[in-house]
Amino acid sequence: xxxxxxxxxxxxxxxxxxxxxxxxxxxxxxxTMTVSGLAFEVxxxxxxxxxxxxxxxxxxxxxxxxxxxxxxxxxxxxxxxxEETKVTDQDEEMVQxxxxxxxxxxxxxxxxxxxxxxxxxxxxVRSDNDTENEFxxxxxxxxxVEALPVNLHLIRTQLRTPNLIIKEMTLGSLSQSQVAIxxxxxxxxxxxxxxxxxxxxxxxxxxxxxxxxxxQLIADNSLTPFPLFTTTERRDRVIYALITGQVAVIxxxxxxxxxxxxxxFDFFVSPEDYYLPWALGSFFRLIRIFGVxxxxxxxxxxxxxxxxxxxxxxxxxxxxxxxxxQNVPFPPFVEAIFLETTIEFLREAGARLPNRIGQTLGIxxxxxxxxxxxxxxxxxxxxxxxxxxxxxxxxxxxxxxxxNAIRFLRFPIIILAAIWGAFGxxxxxxxxxxxxxRLKSLGSPYMAPFYPMRFRDLKDxxxxxxxxxxxxxPSYLRPLSFIRYKPGRIHQTxxxxxx
Amino acid sequence: xxxxxxxxxxxxxxxxxxxxxSLVGVGLMNFQYxxxxxxxxxxxxxxxxxxxxxxxxxxxxxxxxxxxxPGQSSLVHINQRYWGRIAGSVLNWIFILYFLLGxxxxxxxxxxxxxxxxxxxxxxxxxxxxxxxxxYYCVSGGIQSVTGMCLWGTIFILVFVFxxxxxxxxxxxxxxxxxxxxxxxxxxxxSTRDMLHEFIGCGTLLVVYPYIKxxxxxxxxxxxxxxxxxxxxxxxxxxxxxxxxxxQMKEHxxxxxxxxxxxxxxxxxxxxxxxLSFWLLKVLSIITLGxxxxxxxxxxxxSIKPSLGLKLAIVLFAVLLFxxxxxxxxxxxxxxxTRTGEIxxxxxxxxxxxxxxxxxxxxxxxxxxxxxxxxxxxxx
Numbered sequence: 105x106x107x108x109x110x111x112x113x114x115x116x117x118x119x120x121x122x123x124x125x126x127x128x129x130x131x132x133x134x135x136t137m138t139v140s141g142l143a144f145e146v147x148x149x150x151x152x153x154x155x156x157x158x159x160x161x162x163x164x165x166x167x168x169x170x171x172x173x174x175x176x177x178x179x180x181x182x183x184x185x186x187e188e189t190k191v192t193d194q195d196e197e198m199v200q201x202x203x204x205x206x207x208x209x210x211x212x213x214x215x216x217x218x219x220x221x222x223x224x225x226x227x228x229v230r231s232d233n234d235t236e237n238e239f240x241x242x243x244x245x246x247x248x249v250e251a252l253p254v255n256l257h258l259i260r261t262q263l264r265t266p267n268l269i270i271k272e273m274t275l276g277s278l279s280q281s282q283v284a285i286x287x288x289x290x291x292x293x294x295x296x297x298x299x300x301x302x303x304x305x306x307x308x309x310x311x312x313x314x315x316x317x318x319x320q321l322i323a324d325n326s327l328t329p330f331p332l333f334t335t336t337e338r339r340d341r342v343i344y345a346l347i348t349g350q351v352a353v354i355x356x357x358x359x360x361x362x363x364x365x366x367x368x369f370d371f372f373v374s375p376e377d378y379y380l381p382w383a384l385g386s387f388f389r390l391i392r393i394f395g396v397x398x399x400x401x402x403x404x405x406x407x408x409x410x411x412x413x414x415x416x417x418x419x420x421x422x423x424x425x426x427x428x429x430q431n432v433p434f435p436p437f438v439e440a441i442f443l444e445t446t447i448e449f450l451r452e453a454g455a456r457l458p459n460r461i462g463q464t465l466g467i468x469x470x471x472x473x474x475x476x477x478x479x480x481x482x483x484x485x486x487x488x489x490x491x492x493x494x495x496x497x498x499x500x501x502x503x504x505x506x507x508n509a510i511r512f513l514r515f516p517i518i519i520l521a522a523i524w525g526a527f528g529x530x531x532x533x534x535x536x537x538x539x540x541x542r543l544k545s546l547g548s549p550y551m552a553p554f555y556p557m558r559f560r561d562l563k564d565x566x567x568x569x570x571x572x573x574x575x576x577x578p579s580y581l582r583p584l585s586f587i588r589y590k591p592g593r594i595h596q597t598x599x600x601x602x603x
Numbered sequence: 604x605x606x607x608x609x610x611x612x613x614x615x616x617x618x619x620x621x622x623x624x625s626l627v628g629v630g631l632m633n634f635q636y637x638x639x640x641x642x643x644x645x646x647x648x649x650x651x652x653x654x655x656x657x658x659x660x661x662x663x664x665x666x667x668x669x670x671x672x673p674g675q676s677s678l679v680h681i682n683q684r685y686w687g688r689i690a691g692s693v694l695n696w697i698f699i700l701y702f703l704l705g706x707x708x709x710x711x712x713x714x715x716x717x718x719x720x721x722x723x724x725x726x727x728x729x730x731x732x733x734x735x736x737x738x739y740y741c742v743s744g745g746i747q748s749v750t751g752m753c754l755w756g757t758i759f760i761l762v763f764v765f766x767x768x769x770x771x772x773x774x775x776x777x778x779x780x781x782x783x784x785x786x787x788x789x790x791x792x793x794s795t796r797d798m799l800h801e802f803i804g805c806g807t808l809l810v811v812y813p814y815i816k817x818x819x820x821x822x823x824x825x826x827x828x829x830x831x832x833x834x835x836x837x838x839x840x841x842x843x844x845x846x847x848x849x850x851q852m853k854e855h856x857x858x859x860x861x862x863x864x865x866x867x868x869x870x871x872x873x874x875x876x877x878x879l880s881f882w883l884l885k886v887l888s889i890i891t892l893g894x895x896x897x898x899x900x901x902x903x904x905x906s907i908k909p910s911l912g913l914k915l916a917i918v919l920f921a922v923l924l925f926x927x928x929x930x931x932x933x934x935x936x937x938x939x940x941t942r943t944g945e946i947x948x949x950x951x952x953x954x955x956x957x958x959x960x961x962x963x964x965x966x967x968x969x970x971x972x973x974x975x976x977x978x979x980x981x982x983x
Binding site for chain 1 (some may be wrong): 613717733741780887
């Protein structure tokens with residue numbers, strides 16, 4: 105920003121004008137206006153400021169400034185009806201502020217003291233904030249948008265307490281994105297907060313486009329396929345994370361928060377679990393976990409059993425399996441990899457294509473291709489069932505990043521199964537478990553509350569116990585106050601006792 | 604996990620998993636076979652007797668360890684303090700080798716079974732090395748990932764393998780166990796000794812102890828682990844002796860596996876293929892615990908970096924994989940391990956216990972009454 109501009113053609117150019125770097129761009133407007141006999145220079149990026157506010161500011165400037173000989177910027181300041189207007193003499197700040205969408209006013213010839221009127225334009229932000237990817241049938245459908253103030257507003261309106269602390273910082277040497285850290289004072293452990301702050305401050309990055317980038321930059325271990333922070337676009341999810349003592353982070357221009365420290369089980373939690381009766385919530389959560397385990401191991405188990413351990417399959421079933429693949433010319437491994445790759449193609453294409461084409465492609469890919477593959481004896485019926493079921497099951501996780509990790513991990517496990525059968529799967533499982541035991545999220549163990557084992561916290565991990573049981577916050581977050589609420593007892597009268 | 608100071612400490616419940624893993628080894632697959640040379644169908648008495656003896660040993664360990672001053676309650680320190688530098692160092696080296704040997708016995712016998720039972724055509728070099736890689740990955744994570752592995756190993760057996768055994772119930776012949784007590788004391792003792800050999804892994808407690816957050820409250824977890832181990836052994840014993848008669852039992856080298864192999868479920872039969880494969884979790888926890896204990900002792904004894912010690916141990920294992928080739932060799936190594944363990948755990952630990960009592964009564968320098976944790980031993 106400070107690079108000296110050498111072609112000093114302009115009249116105001118005494119040694120250097122702090123605004124010179126900006127002039128090179130065509131969307132930078134610098135015009136002179138005369139009010140009550142005084143000449144002002146008005147500068148702004150027309151691509152950054154709100155045109156309505158600009159009009160208001162100019163208008164009030166023209167109308168209200170009384171004529172006088174001396175220019176006192178603080179007098180001028182008091183006539184502009186826009187908040188956070190200020191006077192500065194810092195060159196750095198002028199340029200920064202212009203780039204944040206401010207209007208700069210300075211008297212002609214006086215380049216080192218200026219008025220800055222913030223009026224960031226709000227164009228380009230989508231107006232509907234429905235959740236796009238994390239759906240739920242019950243519960244609010246409010247999601248975040250790509251504007252930081254709107255997102256913070258959404259959080260504030262549901263946590264109306266002075267204990268909700270928002271700390272802002274600027275990250276990205278080029279993007280200069282605002283990043284906000286949110287936490288509940290008196291609940292979140294200060295170490296978690298300071299750790300998050302330190303890590304974010306330690307980042308040197310050019311352009312922060314999405315919070316997920318920060319997620320990777322501050323992750324405890326960058327060699328893991330698992331997401332170490334929960335990424336969410338749902339408001340209720342962020343609020344739940346905050347009130348249990350997690351720290352949330354969002355960057356400007358991103359519609360998703362990351363919250364941490366997270367545990368593996370956080371990725372199987374859907375806010376819906378808390379809106380349904382606890383028995384149902386628990387059941388669905390177990391289904392999700394079962395789905396993920398199935399998705400990880402089903403195809404691999406097929407490969408292992410068909411390659412090495414025929415004995416394991418009962419003979420009634422074995423007959424069917426063999427007849428389904430008697431015409432298939434490949435070993436089970438090639439067959440499985442072929443189908444898994446097909447599914448990955450479908451998924452990747454489906455994610456990139458526009459909605460309508462995506463549907464058509466789904467039908468072509470899913471039904472016609474599958475049918476044709478079986479008829480052409482490229483694969484067996486049974487494997488198609490297994491592979492499509494496990495693809496389906498990988499999408500049951502409420503957080504998309506986790507389902508990506510799961511789908512990725514299927515491949516090494518299939519390869520291991522092809523080499524050593526069930527023993528290979530066991531090796532894969534062991535690697536996974538050791539890896540998970542070693543992982544940390546913001547310094548907290550990732551496998552909590554299973555490892556390290558915390559009996560009390562198990563109530564809200566695999567299952568979701570009733571609200572009477574989950575009075576306390578999970579201890580692996582080390583919250584400063586444990587009690588969330590006092591469960592009220594609804595007095596139930598036994599009908600038989602009534603006289 | 605709460606870090607006290609800079610060091611990891613584990614909550615008492617993890618002692619349960621660590622000790623369960625130490626107490627139930629690869630021997631669970633064939634301990635019934637060994638019973639045949641002793642108490643035979645009366646072996647359940649031997650199991651119970653061995654469990655009682657081990658519970659006494661555990662209690663002794665706890666008393667011994669809790670008598671040490673806070674920073675010094677580990678095997679290495681105790682040896683050095685009670686026997687002086689040189690003799691203590693020799694003893695420490697014996698313990699280090701003993702832990703290594705225990706890990707190796709588990710490692711080698713498991714690879715052996717896998718090769719015989721599931722993957723007869725595979726080259727054991729590759730198998731062995733992959734398992735060693737896993738071991739390295741786990742142990743290099745320090746005690747956190749080792750205790751984590753112990754947790755998974757325990758959960759695996761107790762949740763996925765153990766309950767399956769009950770599916771055999773309808774095929775049992777309870778009369779196989781009758782008449783009760785028709786063996787003499789000598790053969791009962793022979794089997795009790797065999798069972799004690801299964802349990803001698805509990806020496807790891809001496810190394811793990813300083814890491815327990817509240818050692819005072821952890822004895823109950825140790826006993827619970829012992830109780831669980833005993834029940835697992837008892838159930839497998841009773842089930843296999845009720846299922847196979849005496850003559851059949853002689854034909855089965857690994858009765859537990861043979862027993863599991865008859866289970867049939869709607870989608871799956873011959874469970875032993877899967878059980879044996881996934882037994883890796885359990886075996887891995889035994890190996891990693893032993894290796895970790897060895898590396899940890901090495902660090903305290905010679906201040907050799909655990910990562911270096913671990914690498915050396917892994918290379919040693921890979922070499923030994925070839926030296927120890929067949930069943931005869933494995934039996935020999937196992938014999939060596941159990942003999943050493945017998946002396947170290949069943950004789951040496953009580954000796955230490957008595958010494959610690961005597962030193963206390965002589966107003967000795969155990970320093971546990973010194974609550975500020977100032978070690979007053981001659982080493983300090």
